[in-house]
Amino acid sequence: MILRHGIKLDQQKAASLRHKIQDLPTAENQKKTEWLPLRKGELNSNAIIAAAQAAGIVDEFDGVPLFRKLKKLRRLKPDMIVACCFDEDPCTTSAMATLRENTNAIIAGLVLAGKACGAKENKIAVATKHEAKMIQKINPQADLILAGEMYPARALLKRKLFANRKNAAYIGAQACAALLAAIDDGEPQTSTVVTVAGDGVEHWRNVRARIGTPLKELLEFCGLSEKTSLVVTGSSITGRAVTDLNEPIAATTRCVIALKKAPNYKEYPCIGCQRCARACPRGIVPWKIQQEMQNAKPNLVRLTNVQKCIRCAACTVACPSGIDLTGAVRKAAQLKKSGDFIDIT
Ligand code: SF4
Numbered sequence: 001m002i003l004r005h006g007i008k009l010d011q012q013k014a015a016s017l018r019h020k021i022q023d024l025p026t027a028e029n030q031k032k033t034e035w036l037p038l039r040k041g042e043l044n045s046n047a048i049i050a051a052a053q054a055a056g057i058v059d060e061f062d063g064v065p066l067f068r069k070l071k072k073l074r075r076l077k078p079d080m081i082v083a084c085c086f087d088e089d090p091c092t093t094s095a096m097a098t099l100r101e102n103t104n105a106i107i108a109g110l111v112l113a114g115k116a117c118g119a120k121e122n123k124i125a126v127a128t129k130h131e132a133k134m135i136q137k138i139n140p141q142a143d144l145i146l147a148g149e150m151y152p153a154r155a156l157l158k159r160k161l162f163a164n165r166k167n168a169a170y171i172g173a174q175a176c177a178a179l180l181a182a183i184d185d186g187e188p189q190t191s192t193v194v195t196v197a198g199d200g201v202e203h204w205r206n207v208r209a210r211i212g213t214p215l216k217e218l219l220e221f222c223g224l225s226e227k228t229s230l231v232v233t234g235s236s237i238t239g240r241a242v243t244d245l246n247e248p249i250a251a252t253t254r255c256v257i258a259l260k261k262a263p264n265y266k267e268y269p270c271i272g273c274q275r276c277a278r279a280c281p282r283g284i285v286p287w288k289i290q291q292e293m294q295n296a297k298p299n300l301v302r303l304t305n306v307q308k309c310i311r312c313a314a315c316t317v318a319c320p321s322g323i324d325l326t327g328a329v330r331k332a333a334q335l336k337k338s339g340d341f342i343d344i345t
Protein backbone atom coordinates (compact mmCIF):
# COMPACT_ATOMS: atom_id res chain seq x y z
CA MET A 1 0.00 0.00 0.00
CA ILE A 2 1.37 3.45 -0.92
CA LEU A 3 0.81 5.90 1.89
CA ARG A 4 0.23 9.45 0.72
CA HIS A 5 1.42 12.19 3.01
CA GLY A 6 0.48 15.83 3.18
CA ILE A 7 -2.90 17.46 2.79
CA LYS A 8 -4.75 18.81 -0.24
CA LEU A 9 -5.83 22.42 0.36
CA ASP A 10 -8.26 24.62 -1.57
CA GLN A 11 -6.05 26.80 -3.74
CA GLN A 12 -6.83 30.51 -3.88
CA LYS A 13 -4.09 31.56 -6.27
CA ALA A 14 -6.00 32.58 -9.39
CA ALA A 15 -6.89 36.12 -8.29
CA SER A 16 -3.30 37.26 -7.64
CA LEU A 17 -1.86 35.40 -10.65
CA ARG A 18 -4.31 37.07 -13.04
CA HIS A 19 -2.17 40.23 -13.12
CA LYS A 20 1.49 40.92 -13.75
CA ILE A 21 3.70 41.87 -10.80
CA GLN A 22 3.09 45.55 -10.00
CA ASP A 23 5.72 47.93 -8.68
CA LEU A 24 4.96 49.78 -5.48
CA PRO A 25 6.00 53.38 -6.21
CA THR A 26 8.93 54.45 -4.03
CA ALA A 27 10.66 57.79 -3.70
CA GLU A 28 14.22 56.47 -3.64
CA ASN A 29 16.01 55.09 -6.68
CA GLN A 30 17.86 51.82 -6.42
CA LYS A 31 21.53 52.32 -5.54
CA LYS A 32 24.22 50.24 -7.18
CA THR A 33 26.79 48.50 -5.01
CA GLU A 34 30.40 49.56 -5.05
CA TRP A 35 31.88 46.63 -6.94
CA LEU A 36 31.94 46.20 -10.68
CA PRO A 37 30.02 43.36 -12.33
CA LEU A 38 32.06 40.16 -12.58
CA ARG A 39 33.54 39.17 -15.92
CA LYS A 40 33.12 35.61 -17.21
CA GLY A 41 36.68 34.50 -16.31
CA GLU A 42 36.21 35.64 -12.68
CA LEU A 43 33.19 33.46 -12.04
CA ASN A 44 34.63 31.00 -9.57
CA SER A 45 32.93 29.79 -6.40
CA ASN A 46 34.57 32.37 -4.11
CA ALA A 47 33.69 35.27 -6.42
CA ILE A 48 30.03 34.22 -6.67
CA ILE A 49 29.74 33.85 -2.89
CA ALA A 50 31.43 37.24 -2.38
CA ALA A 51 28.98 38.86 -4.81
CA ALA A 52 26.01 37.32 -2.94
CA GLN A 53 27.42 38.74 0.31
CA ALA A 54 28.12 42.21 -1.10
CA ALA A 55 24.60 42.38 -2.59
CA GLY A 56 23.08 41.44 0.78
CA ILE A 57 20.94 38.68 -0.74
CA VAL A 58 18.67 36.82 1.66
CA ASP A 59 16.77 33.65 0.71
CA GLU A 60 13.11 34.65 0.83
CA PHE A 61 11.97 31.22 2.04
CA ASP A 62 14.14 30.72 5.11
CA GLY A 63 15.72 34.13 5.76
CA VAL A 64 19.27 32.75 5.51
CA PRO A 65 21.82 35.09 3.84
CA LEU A 66 22.61 33.51 0.47
CA PHE A 67 26.40 33.69 0.87
CA ARG A 68 26.15 31.73 4.13
CA LYS A 69 23.89 29.13 2.54
CA LEU A 70 26.22 28.70 -0.46
CA LYS A 71 29.27 28.37 1.79
CA LYS A 72 27.51 25.70 3.85
CA LEU A 73 26.35 23.85 0.74
CA ARG A 74 29.88 23.93 -0.69
CA ARG A 75 30.97 21.99 2.41
CA LEU A 76 27.99 19.60 2.30
CA LYS A 77 28.28 18.92 -1.46
CA PRO A 78 24.57 18.36 -2.27
CA ASP A 79 23.64 16.18 -5.27
CA MET A 80 21.13 18.76 -6.41
CA ILE A 81 20.11 22.34 -5.77
CA VAL A 82 16.51 23.20 -6.42
CA ALA A 83 15.14 26.68 -7.13
CA CYS A 84 11.91 26.84 -5.13
CA CYS A 85 9.47 28.33 -7.67
CA PHE A 86 6.22 27.11 -6.12
CA ASP A 87 4.13 28.40 -3.25
CA GLU A 88 2.85 25.70 -0.93
CA ASP A 89 0.57 28.13 0.88
CA PRO A 90 -2.83 28.28 -0.88
CA CYS A 91 -2.99 32.11 -0.95
CA THR A 92 0.62 32.85 -1.93
CA THR A 93 1.83 33.15 -5.53
CA SER A 94 4.94 35.32 -5.24
CA ALA A 95 7.35 32.52 -6.24
CA MET A 96 5.19 31.42 -9.19
CA ALA A 97 4.74 35.00 -10.42
CA THR A 98 8.48 35.66 -10.08
CA LEU A 99 9.26 32.55 -12.14
CA ARG A 100 6.75 33.39 -14.87
CA GLU A 101 8.19 36.88 -15.33
CA ASN A 102 11.88 36.13 -14.70
CA THR A 103 12.32 32.57 -15.97
CA ASN A 104 15.68 33.07 -17.65
CA ALA A 105 17.12 35.14 -14.79
CA ILE A 106 16.15 32.44 -12.28
CA ILE A 107 17.67 29.69 -14.43
CA ALA A 108 20.91 31.67 -14.85
CA GLY A 109 21.02 32.54 -11.12
CA LEU A 110 20.48 28.90 -10.20
CA VAL A 111 23.35 27.83 -12.47
CA LEU A 112 25.60 30.35 -10.69
CA ALA A 113 24.46 29.10 -7.27
CA GLY A 114 25.11 25.52 -8.41
CA LYS A 115 28.60 26.51 -9.55
CA ALA A 116 29.29 28.22 -6.22
CA CYS A 117 28.45 25.14 -4.18
CA GLY A 118 29.54 22.43 -6.62
CA ALA A 119 26.11 20.78 -6.98
CA LYS A 120 25.89 18.04 -9.61
CA GLU A 121 22.38 18.99 -10.78
CA ASN A 122 20.28 22.16 -10.83
CA LYS A 123 16.48 21.95 -11.03
CA ILE A 124 13.60 24.40 -11.11
CA ALA A 125 10.73 23.12 -8.94
CA VAL A 126 7.18 24.01 -9.99
CA ALA A 127 3.86 22.90 -8.52
CA THR A 128 1.89 21.50 -11.45
CA LYS A 129 2.21 20.06 -14.96
CA HIS A 130 0.31 23.10 -16.24
CA GLU A 131 2.93 25.38 -14.68
CA ALA A 132 5.72 23.22 -16.11
CA LYS A 133 4.28 23.51 -19.65
CA MET A 134 4.02 27.27 -19.29
CA ILE A 135 7.67 27.58 -18.22
CA GLN A 136 8.89 25.23 -20.94
CA LYS A 137 7.23 27.45 -23.52
CA ILE A 138 9.27 30.37 -22.21
CA ASN A 139 12.51 28.37 -22.03
CA PRO A 140 12.55 24.81 -23.41
CA GLN A 141 15.96 24.27 -21.71
CA ALA A 142 14.45 24.70 -18.22
CA ASP A 143 15.20 21.56 -16.20
CA LEU A 144 12.01 21.16 -14.18
CA ILE A 145 10.86 19.01 -11.30
CA LEU A 146 7.27 18.73 -10.00
CA ALA A 147 6.60 19.52 -6.35
CA GLY A 148 2.85 18.81 -6.52
CA GLU A 149 0.06 20.59 -4.70
CA MET A 150 -0.08 18.61 -1.47
CA TYR A 151 0.83 20.65 1.61
CA PRO A 152 3.65 20.95 2.78
CA ALA A 153 5.11 20.58 -0.73
CA ARG A 154 8.66 21.65 0.16
CA ALA A 155 9.08 18.95 2.79
CA LEU A 156 7.29 16.34 0.66
CA LEU A 157 9.50 17.00 -2.40
CA LYS A 158 12.64 16.81 -0.30
CA ARG A 159 11.46 13.54 1.17
CA LYS A 160 10.75 12.14 -2.32
CA LEU A 161 14.20 13.17 -3.56
CA PHE A 162 15.84 11.70 -0.47
CA ALA A 163 14.02 8.39 -1.10
CA ASN A 164 15.60 8.47 -4.59
CA ARG A 165 19.04 8.98 -2.97
CA LYS A 166 19.21 12.64 -3.95
CA ASN A 167 20.47 14.94 -1.27
CA ALA A 168 18.82 18.20 -2.34
CA ALA A 169 18.93 21.78 -1.06
CA TYR A 170 16.52 24.64 -1.81
CA ILE A 171 17.26 28.18 -2.94
CA GLY A 172 14.46 30.73 -3.30
CA ALA A 173 13.40 31.87 -6.79
CA GLN A 174 13.91 35.52 -5.86
CA ALA A 175 17.35 34.80 -4.37
CA CYS A 176 18.38 33.15 -7.67
CA ALA A 177 17.26 36.17 -9.71
CA ALA A 178 18.97 38.54 -7.26
CA LEU A 179 22.23 36.58 -7.59
CA LEU A 180 22.23 37.06 -11.35
CA ALA A 181 21.50 40.80 -10.96
CA ALA A 182 24.36 41.11 -8.45
CA ILE A 183 26.85 39.39 -10.74
CA ASP A 184 25.75 40.89 -14.06
CA ASP A 185 24.95 44.43 -12.97
CA GLY A 186 26.37 44.91 -9.46
CA GLU A 187 22.84 45.35 -8.07
CA PRO A 188 22.11 44.88 -4.37
CA GLN A 189 18.91 43.13 -3.30
CA THR A 190 16.66 46.05 -2.43
CA SER A 191 13.20 44.77 -3.29
CA THR A 192 11.03 41.71 -2.92
CA VAL A 193 7.83 40.38 -4.49
CA VAL A 194 4.97 40.03 -2.01
CA THR A 195 1.53 38.49 -2.57
CA VAL A 196 -1.25 40.58 -1.04
CA ALA A 197 -4.50 38.67 -0.50
CA GLY A 198 -7.55 38.32 1.74
CA ASP A 199 -11.01 39.90 1.92
CA GLY A 200 -9.48 42.93 3.67
CA VAL A 201 -8.01 44.26 0.40
CA GLU A 202 -9.75 45.17 -2.83
CA HIS A 203 -7.04 43.88 -5.21
CA TRP A 204 -5.23 40.57 -4.79
CA ARG A 205 -1.85 41.24 -6.35
CA ASN A 206 1.82 40.41 -6.47
CA VAL A 207 3.66 43.62 -5.72
CA ARG A 208 7.37 44.35 -5.98
CA ALA A 209 8.12 46.49 -2.93
CA ARG A 210 11.27 48.01 -1.56
CA ILE A 211 12.59 46.11 1.48
CA GLY A 212 11.94 48.30 4.53
CA THR A 213 8.69 49.83 3.22
CA PRO A 214 5.96 49.83 5.91
CA LEU A 215 3.34 47.10 5.38
CA LYS A 216 0.67 49.81 5.52
CA GLU A 217 1.89 51.33 2.22
CA LEU A 218 1.72 47.97 0.51
CA LEU A 219 -1.77 47.24 1.83
CA GLU A 220 -3.07 50.69 0.91
CA PHE A 221 -1.69 50.21 -2.61
CA CYS A 222 -3.91 47.11 -2.85
CA GLY A 223 -7.02 48.87 -1.50
CA LEU A 224 -6.97 48.17 2.24
CA SER A 225 -10.49 48.07 3.67
CA GLU A 226 -11.34 50.02 6.81
CA LYS A 227 -13.05 46.88 8.06
CA THR A 228 -9.81 44.86 8.15
CA SER A 229 -9.34 43.46 11.64
CA LEU A 230 -6.41 41.08 11.17
CA VAL A 231 -3.24 41.20 9.06
CA VAL A 232 -1.05 38.13 8.82
CA THR A 233 2.40 37.88 7.21
CA GLY A 234 4.26 34.81 6.04
CA SER A 235 1.53 32.35 5.13
CA SER A 236 -2.16 31.73 5.66
CA ILE A 237 -1.25 28.55 7.58
CA THR A 238 1.86 29.28 9.60
CA GLY A 239 1.85 33.08 9.40
CA ARG A 240 2.11 35.57 12.22
CA ALA A 241 -0.39 38.29 13.17
CA VAL A 242 0.92 41.81 12.63
CA THR A 243 0.43 44.17 15.56
CA ASP A 244 1.80 47.34 13.94
CA LEU A 245 1.23 48.15 10.25
CA ASN A 246 4.39 50.27 10.28
CA GLU A 247 6.32 47.00 10.44
CA PRO A 248 8.82 47.01 7.56
CA ILE A 249 8.67 44.57 4.65
CA ALA A 250 11.55 42.09 4.84
CA ALA A 251 13.11 39.91 2.13
CA THR A 252 11.15 37.03 3.69
CA THR A 253 7.75 38.77 3.54
CA ARG A 254 6.40 36.55 0.77
CA CYS A 255 2.73 37.05 1.58
CA VAL A 256 0.51 39.49 3.46
CA ILE A 257 -3.09 38.53 4.15
CA ALA A 258 -5.67 41.07 5.31
CA LEU A 259 -8.89 39.73 6.84
CA LYS A 260 -12.08 41.51 7.87
CA LYS A 261 -12.88 38.87 10.46
CA ALA A 262 -10.35 36.91 12.50
CA PRO A 263 -10.99 33.14 12.29
CA ASN A 264 -12.71 31.68 15.33
CA TYR A 265 -11.05 28.41 16.33
CA LYS A 266 -13.01 25.90 18.41
CA GLU A 267 -11.55 22.67 19.69
CA TYR A 268 -13.51 19.39 19.89
CA PRO A 269 -12.45 15.96 21.21
CA CYS A 270 -10.28 13.72 19.01
CA ILE A 271 -12.30 11.27 16.90
CA GLY A 272 -9.33 9.04 16.07
CA CYS A 273 -9.51 9.63 12.30
CA GLN A 274 -5.68 9.60 11.84
CA ARG A 275 -5.74 12.50 9.39
CA CYS A 276 -3.05 14.30 11.38
CA ALA A 277 -0.70 11.32 11.05
CA ARG A 278 -1.36 11.04 7.31
CA ALA A 279 -0.74 14.76 6.83
CA CYS A 280 2.61 14.80 8.64
CA PRO A 281 5.63 14.76 6.28
CA ARG A 282 8.00 13.80 9.11
CA GLY A 283 6.48 10.52 10.29
CA ILE A 284 5.14 11.95 13.56
CA VAL A 285 1.79 10.75 14.97
CA PRO A 286 0.52 14.07 16.34
CA TRP A 287 -2.61 12.79 18.11
CA LYS A 288 -0.48 10.42 20.21
CA ILE A 289 1.87 13.26 21.14
CA GLN A 290 -1.07 15.50 22.04
CA GLN A 291 -2.56 12.81 24.28
CA GLU A 292 0.76 12.19 26.02
CA MET A 293 1.27 15.91 26.58
CA GLN A 294 -2.00 16.06 28.51
CA ASN A 295 -0.39 13.96 31.27
CA ALA A 296 1.15 15.84 34.18
CA LYS A 297 4.51 14.12 33.50
CA PRO A 298 4.74 13.09 29.83
CA ASN A 299 6.75 9.96 29.12
CA LEU A 300 9.90 10.36 26.97
CA VAL A 301 9.53 7.15 25.01
CA ARG A 302 6.06 8.12 23.84
CA LEU A 303 7.17 11.47 22.39
CA THR A 304 8.48 9.78 19.26
CA ASN A 305 10.17 11.85 16.52
CA VAL A 306 9.02 15.20 17.93
CA GLN A 307 12.44 16.77 17.24
CA LYS A 308 11.86 16.18 13.53
CA CYS A 309 8.85 18.55 13.46
CA ILE A 310 9.25 21.38 10.93
CA ARG A 311 6.23 23.35 12.29
CA CYS A 312 4.40 23.17 8.96
CA ALA A 313 1.02 22.89 10.78
CA ALA A 314 -0.29 20.35 8.24
CA CYS A 315 -1.53 18.24 11.18
CA THR A 316 -3.48 21.13 12.70
CA VAL A 317 -5.04 22.06 9.35
CA ALA A 318 -5.98 18.41 8.68
CA CYS A 319 -7.66 17.90 12.06
CA PRO A 320 -11.48 18.03 11.81
CA SER A 321 -11.66 18.61 15.58
CA GLY A 322 -9.60 21.81 15.40
CA ILE A 323 -6.97 20.56 17.85
CA ASP A 324 -3.73 22.57 18.05
CA LEU A 325 -1.50 19.60 17.31
CA THR A 326 1.41 21.76 16.10
CA GLY A 327 1.48 23.48 19.49
CA ALA A 328 1.43 20.13 21.31
CA VAL A 329 4.31 18.75 19.20
CA ARG A 330 6.30 21.96 19.66
CA LYS A 331 5.87 21.78 23.45
CA ALA A 332 6.84 18.10 23.39
CA ALA A 333 10.03 18.91 21.46
CA GLN A 334 10.90 21.66 23.96
CA LEU A 335 10.24 19.31 26.85
CA LYS A 336 12.41 16.60 25.35
CA LYS A 337 15.21 19.07 24.74
CA SER A 338 15.03 20.41 28.28
CA GLY A 339 15.25 16.89 29.73
CA ASP A 340 12.34 17.58 32.10
CA PHE A 341 10.57 14.26 31.55
CA ILE A 342 10.24 10.79 33.03
CA ASP A 343 12.99 8.65 31.53
CA ILE A 344 12.06 5.01 31.94
CA THR A 345 14.74 3.70 29.55
S1 SF4 B 1 3.70 20.56 12.36
FE1 SF4 B 1 5.15 18.95 12.87
S2 SF4 B 1 3.85 17.27 13.58
FE2 SF4 B 1 2.51 18.66 12.47
S3 SF4 B 1 2.49 17.89 10.37
FE3 SF4 B 1 4.13 19.43 10.44
S4 SF4 B 1 5.97 18.23 10.90
FE4 SF4 B 1 4.22 16.92 11.41
Ligand code: SF4
Pocket (backbone or CB within 6 Å): 269, 270, 271, 272, 273, 274, 275, 276, 277, 286, 287, 318, 319, 320, 321, 322, 323, 325
Ligand atom coordinates in the same frame (compact mmCIF):
# COMPACT_ATOMS: atom_id res chain seq x y z
S1 SF4 C 1 -6.79 14.55 12.97
FE1 SF4 C 1 -7.60 15.33 14.91
S2 SF4 C 1 -9.40 14.07 15.29
FE2 SF4 C 1 -8.20 12.99 13.73
S3 SF4 C 1 -6.82 11.60 14.91
FE3 SF4 C 1 -5.70 13.50 14.59
S4 SF4 C 1 -6.14 14.68 16.47
FE4 SF4 C 1 -7.70 13.10 16.35
